[in-house]
Amino acid sequence: MAAAVSDLNMTRRRSFCVLSRRTSVSELVLRLVVVCVLVKQSFSDEPDFSEEFMKREYSLVKPYRGLGFSSSSQWDLMGTAMVMPDYVRLTPDQQSRQGAVWSRIPFVLRDWELKVHFKVHGQGKKNFNGDGLAVWLTKERMQNGPVFGNMNQFTGLGVFVDTYPNSEKNHDRTFPYISVMLGNGTLSYDHDRDGRSTELGGCTAMARNSIHDTFLLLRYFRNRLTLMVDVDGKQEWRECADITGLRLPTGYYFGASSATGDLSDNHDIVSIKVYQLTVEQTPEEEEEEEVLTIPRVDNMRQFAVEVEDEGMSGVQIFFTLLFSVLGLFVLVVVGLVVYGRWKENKRKRFY
Ligand SMILES: *[C@@H]1O[C@H](CO)[C@@H](O)[C@H](O)[C@H]1NC(C)=O
Numbered sequence: 001m002a003a004a005v006s007d008l009n010m011t012r013r014r015s016f017c018v019l020s021r022r023t024s025v026s027e028l029v030l031r032l033v034v035v036c037v038l039v040k041q042s043f044s045d046e047p048d049f050s051e052e053f054m055k056r057e058y059s060l061v062k063p064y065r066g067l068g069f070s071s072s073s074q075w076d077l078m079g080t081a082m083v084m085p086d087y088v089r090l091t092p093d094q095q096s097r098q099g100a101v102w103s104r105i106p107f108v109l110r111d112w113e114l115k116v117h118f119k120v121h122g123q124g125k126k127n128f129n130g131d132g133l134a135v136w137l138t139k140e141r142m143q144n145g146p147v148f149g150n151m152n153q154f155t156g157l158g159v160f161v162d163t164y165p166n167s168e169k170n171h172d173r174t175f176p177y178i179s180v181m182l183g184n185g186t187l188s189y190d191h192d193r194d195g196r197s198t199e200l201g202g203c204t205a206m207a208r209n210s211i212h213d214t215f216l217l218l219r220y221f222r223n224r225l226t227l228m229v230d231v232d233g234k235q236e237w238r239e240c241a242d243i244t245g246l247r248l249p250t251g252y253y254f255g256a257s258s259a260t261g262d263l264s265d266n267h268d269i270v271s272i273k274v275y276q277l278t279v280e281q282t283p284e285e286e287e288e289e290e291v292l293t294i295p296r297v298d299n300m301r302q303f304a305v306e307v308e309d310e311g312m313s314g315v316q317i318f319f320t321l322l323f324s325v326l327g328l329f330v331l332v333v334v335g336l337v338v339y340g341r342w343k344e345n346k347r348k349r350f351y
């Protein structure tokens with residue numbers, strides 16, 4: 001069904017192009033301006049913060065009373081995670097540890113902001129420490145695995161604070177490196193290559209053994225995800241990644257996890273604060289709302305369509321066949337007429 005619709009769009013776009021070739025240049029320019037203005041409007045930079053407040057039920061803040069133990073707590077602890085008075089320690093600075101903290105409540109907000117105050121510190125010299133921590137908003141929760149202490153082939157968002165360069169070819173980038181990935185249940189995070197092939201964006205952030213407080217911020221509104229960091233003590237957000245057309249279903253769980261291997265660090269979470277962003281929706285956006293089951297990024301799908309496009313689409317095949325049949329029919333009719341005339345001429349010559 002989706003394929004048929006996109007084929008239709010393709011043919012429509014083509015016919016638009018054919019038409020516009022006949023229109024005047026000034027009309028074309030006008031059209032371009034209109035399109036640009038429309039695009040600019042829909043990507044307008046700041047959300048309308050008409051209402052912004054912390055959602056306590058999804059946040060992890062001091063005092064962490066009963067966290068992970070009390071039935072009224074909204075969080076579960078896993079593995080080596082331990083609650084201290086001023087932070088939740090996911091792993092201590094010891095080899096081969098895994099720890100995590102997971103929200104118990106499925107997250108249902110559409111537009112939101114997430115601020116994570118974290119701390120990575122340890123005895124190891126630079127690049128003799130590992131492996132980092134991850135922040136999650138995924139369908140799955142409370143799983144063990146190879147991705148910073150969480151399962152691979154996860155479904156949803158993963159933000160990695162990667163403190164160890166596993167790939168030998170990564171000399172062009174300085175670690176710690178923070179990156180974003182959107183899992184769809186089949187995509188794999190490749191730990192040996194620091195997740196390069198699945199990364200949607202990222203940046204270097206000197207967030208280990210820092211004398212400053214270190215934060216990361218995720219903002220998701222109108223299907224646009226922005227990742228920002230504040231690690232230099234400047235109280236300023238620096239942009240790290242910006243992805244548009246990212247579609248994330250609701251009902252997922254927040255979490256944070258970490259793992260150490262041969263190399264280690266203390267990986268601490270001081271707070272996870274979730275804010276609701278109220279973004280006024282245009283009627284078109286409300287209409288557009290679809291039932292989404294698998295997360296995806298739009299421009300990646302467009303890329304996939306382009307690749308597919310090299311062969312013939314269903315519509316193209318249909319018209320090719322139709323014209324072939326029509327052509328054949330015309331040939332046969334013309335042939336019959338010519339044959340008839342020839343026969344008649346022959347008969348005339350006899351008499
Ligand atoms: C997940 O994404 C990859 C790459 O974009 C794609 O090949 C795969 O089919 C997707 N899986 C699902 C279940 O959508």
Ligand SMILES: [Ca+2]
Nearest residue numbers: 162164166194
């Ligand atoms: Ca790594």
